[in-house]
Amino acid sequence: MKKTNIDFDYPDRSFHFSAREVFGHYTMLSNHFHDQYEIYYLLSGERHYFIKDRIFHVKSGTLVLINRQDVHRTTDADTQDHVRVLLNFSKDYLLSSPYVIALLDGLFMNNNYVIPFLSAEQQYVEVLLDKMIHEIEHQSTGFQVALQALLMDLLVYTSRYIESNRHDVLAPPSQVHEKISQIVQYINTNYQTPLTLSSVAQNFFVSQYYLSRTFKQATGFTFVEYINNIRIREAQRLLRETNHKVIDISEAVGFGSISHFGRVFKEVTRFSPLNYRRLNTE
Structure with a gap:
């Protein structure tokens, strides 16, 4: 080629x-x-x-x-x-x-x-x-x-x-970062709950430094970037498929404040939640 x-x-x-x-x-x-x-x-x-x-x-x-x-x-x-x-x-x-x-x-x-x-x-x-x-x-x-x-x-x-x-x-997943794969699965399942670097590190018996460094190395995302991606992806689905209020969607996907949700949503999608809903439900 x-x-x-x-x-x-x-x-x-x-x-x-x-x-x-x-x-x-x-x-x-x-x-x-x-x-x-x-x-x-x-x-x-x-x-x-x-x-x-x-x-x-x-x-x-x-x-x-x-x-x-x-x-x-x-x-x-x-x-x-x-x-x-x-x-x-x-x-x-x-x-x-x-x-x-x-x-x-x-x-x-x-x-x-x-x-x-x-x-x-x-x-x-x-x-x-x-x-x-x-x-x-x-x-x-x-x-x-x-x-x-x-x-x-x-x-x-x-x-x-x-x-x-x-x-x-079929190529098998890398075993080098098996612990990180387990942590990612945990985030994917529990994104709607309060998740911090400290709490997740404690749950998986690793240090915060190890989790922060190895998570970025293995996935290409920082710990916070990845959680935000998962939460915003679910928020997009709810905005497209339901009539729930934006504040309710914000809480449902794990954000503690509507202002933080709106800021992160726009960073990820380039749209406000309301504009995203309008463009994807017409």
Whole structure:
């Protein structure tokens, strides 16, 4: 696969494609969760990848699947330089037949996450990605349809590869930060309660210094950043799906004051809670 730097978006944000060669230190932006599916392919180099409540060591030739609304972030591994391809697509981007929905659910909702392809399979995947780059660069008649077809080919190929190699193919989570994974699971379950660095460290019999330093190292988030992400993600859902008052939602997701909630919500989403609700319920 050729190395290139490219960024492409549909105006309605239903599809995004990015190929990028990165030199030196790089960490994804904070507050990273979204309502699109994500496919990440590492062409060269290595990365640490935090997904939901687990940490993976990702090497070249590996495909990563991120479900909608899963908090995730990449951080540096031993080799900082890397080349990666990133695809995001909305739930409605592909034809919403029951067969497509079943395929997406099977891939993104079964904790497959990280798939290290063997050499021959890497070549097939990279040819598909090269074809997508070609379509984006040339934008010939029907390129939008071609992109959908190539994405569908990639999804079907990956699904079959997982099904045929399930016991051999899926990368296990890193054991180095097993304690942090347990703490993340605890936060994911108890975000609506008062959580402090001190109380969580005490619950897991570690020092505050160890928790603060190791949490950031393993996940790419500070302890407070991560809790805020989880609380705001749930607040977004409640704003979209219920008629609850903003102050009630603030309390339900664990914020002690409405002013603090409003400030953090805007930092994460760029909108006030009321504006977010208005934009997402019209």
